[in-house]
Amino acid sequence: MTRSESLYAEACELMPGGVNSPVRAFRSVGGTPIYFEKAKGAILTDADGKEYIDYVSSWGAIILGHADEAVTEAVAEAAARGTSFGAPHAGEIALAREVAGRVRLERVRFVNSGTEASLAVVRLARAATGRTKLIKFEGNYHGAIDSLLAKAGSGIATFGLPDSAGVPMETAHATLTARYNDLGDVRRLLEANLQQVAAVILEPVAGNMGLVPPSSEFLTGLRELCDAHGALLIIDEVMTGFRVSRGGATERYGLRPDLVVMGKVIGGGLPVGAYGGRRELMEMVAPLGPVYQAGTLSGNPLAMAAGLSVVSRLDKGVYARLEAMGQRLQDGLTASLQRVGTQGHVQRVGSMLSVFFTEVPVTDFEGANLTNKALFGRLFHALLSRGVYLPPSALEAWFITAAHTEEIVDRTVQAFGDALNDAVAIRS
Numbered sequence: 001m002t003r004s005e006s007l008y009a010e011a012c013e014l015m016p017g018g019v020n021s022p023v024r025a026f027r028s029v030g031g032t033p034i035y036f037e038k039a040k041g042a043i044l045t046d047a048d049g050k051e052y053i054d055y056v057s058s059w060g061a062i063i064l065g066h067a068d069e070a071v072t073e074a075v076a077e078a079a080a081r082g083t084s085f086g087a088p089h090a091g092e093i094a095l096a097r098e099v100a101g102r103v104r105l106e107r108v109r110f111v112n113s114g115t116e117a118s119l120a121v122v123r124l125a126r127a128a129t130g131r132t133k134l135i136k137f138e139g140n141y142h143g144a145i146d147s148l149l150a151k152a153g154s155g156i157a158t159f160g161l162p163d164s165a166g167v168p169m170e171t172a173h174a175t176l177t178a179r180y181n182d183l184g185d186v187r188r189l190l191e192a193n194l195q196q197v198a199a200v201i202l203e204p205v206a207g208n209m210g211l212v213p214p215s216s217e218f219l220t221g222l223r224e225l226c227d228a229h230g231a232l233l234i235i236d237e238v239m240t241g242f243r244v245s246r247g248g249a250t251e252r253y254g255l256r257p258d259l260v261v262m263g264k265v266i267g268g269g270l271p272v273g274a275y276g277g278r279r280e281l282m283e284m285v286a287p288l289g290p291v292y293q294a295g296t297l298s299g300n301p302l303a304m305a306a307g308l309s310v311v312s313r314l315d316k317g318v319y320a321r322l323e324a325m326g327q328r329l330q331d332g333l334t335a336s337l338q339r340v341g342t343q344g345h346v347q348r349v350g351s352m353l354s355v356f357f358t359e360v361p362v363t364d365f366e367g368a369n370l371t372n373k374a375l376f377g378r379l380f381h382a383l384l385s386r387g388v389y390l391p392p393s394a395l396e397a398w399f400i401t402a403a404h405t406e407e408i409v410d411r412t413v414q415a416f417g418d419a420l421n422d423a424v425a426i427r428s
């Protein structure tokens with residue numbers, strides 16, 4: 001038994017499924033999760049001392065590499081001054097200035113996770129419009145909140161169904177689900193629910209069904225449809241923020257969101273989320289307005305210090321490097337697929353990518369689900385044994401950091417080719 005296996009057995013006696021977030025449990029690829037002891041740059045070391053090249057990167061939260069010295073120092077210095085005041089401090093202003101400037105937000109509020117930020121913007125959007133319904137996209141994820149854990153209703157039903165036990169039917173019904181990259185679907189929902197939709201929320205580059213890029217007509221069309229129907233446009237930049245460009249997807253695609261949800265990178269690996277937008281909307285939030293939202297640890301000094309240390313260093317050079325490494329990885333993986341003769345597509349935006357084992361490129365959730373998940377599961381384990389740690393699900397994005405060097409990417413490509421050979425040979 002490896003140390004990871006014995007730790008997992010122990011954890012299962014204490015925590016549901018042994019984990020604190022479900023996908024970590026390896027359920028969709030089989031086997032037992034790896035326990036990590038430390039990480040440096042792009043390399044993880046597990047509890048048995050084995051090293052892996054990391055493509056989870058804490059689900060995108062890590063962009064400059066693990067245990068970056070400046071981040072570690074900033075956190076240690078902040079900790080020495082006090083881990084939490086429950087009162088204002090200058091660190092909040094510094095990160096707010098950096099974040100608001102990059103995404104052009106007039107006001108921003110920090111919370112502790114992406115989930116918490118989504119919860120707040122939904123409440124705010126409903127208060128601002130006096131409407132209840134929401135439109136989200138199939139395969140997009142905005143955190144584990146009742147209002148957004150809805151899946152598409154079947155057939156002509158225009159209301160959502162709960163995607164989790166415990167979500168009241170009425171709550172799910174208020175969430176309408178459209179097909180990603182399908183403006184016609186959004187138009188149909190808005191027209192069938194005139195004056196009732198508070199907001200449309202989307203991942204501007206989908207990362208939670210594997211990496212699915214938006215079409216440019218989709219993004220511009222959504223803004224027009226929201227304007228025409230008096231609905232707010234909420235851009236969820238939790239994954240894309242400060243990753244796909246200096247100012248996230250908002251900058252990369254020239255978006256004009258009413259509200260933006262953020263997380264991951266802005267915390268530099270510590271728990272931070274944020275939401276922001278136009279001043280008149282954000283000033284509806286307490287203490288200025290009637291929308292209540294609060295948090296004991298919000299704006300935590302350690303988290304603000306880590307976030308500032310990372311975000312303030314994300315310049316053009318970093319994005320150029322991430323783009324170059326992303327391209328190198330994409331080219332290498334695509335060549336491997338061709339060499340092995342496996343049908344597949346490597347989809348990428350900047351430093352986020354996924355391999356879909358499908359006949360055609362993926363543009364929506366239905367297409368993403370056609371990927372050969374059994375093959376992915378075998379590939380995942382074949383790569384794990386070769387020292388490459390992918391997200392443990394076929395429908396997740398892989399994340400590159402600035403610590404992924406050419407040599408690391410080339411080693412990954414080599415391992416991928418070998419692992420793919422093994423994975424197709426087994427064919428269970």
Ligand code: PMP
Nearest residue numbers: 113114115141142143238239263
């Ligand atoms: N929005 C998006 C786009 C996400 O990818 C995630 C998390 N993967 C969330 C929201 C929720 O963020 P958190 O896990 O920090 O609550």
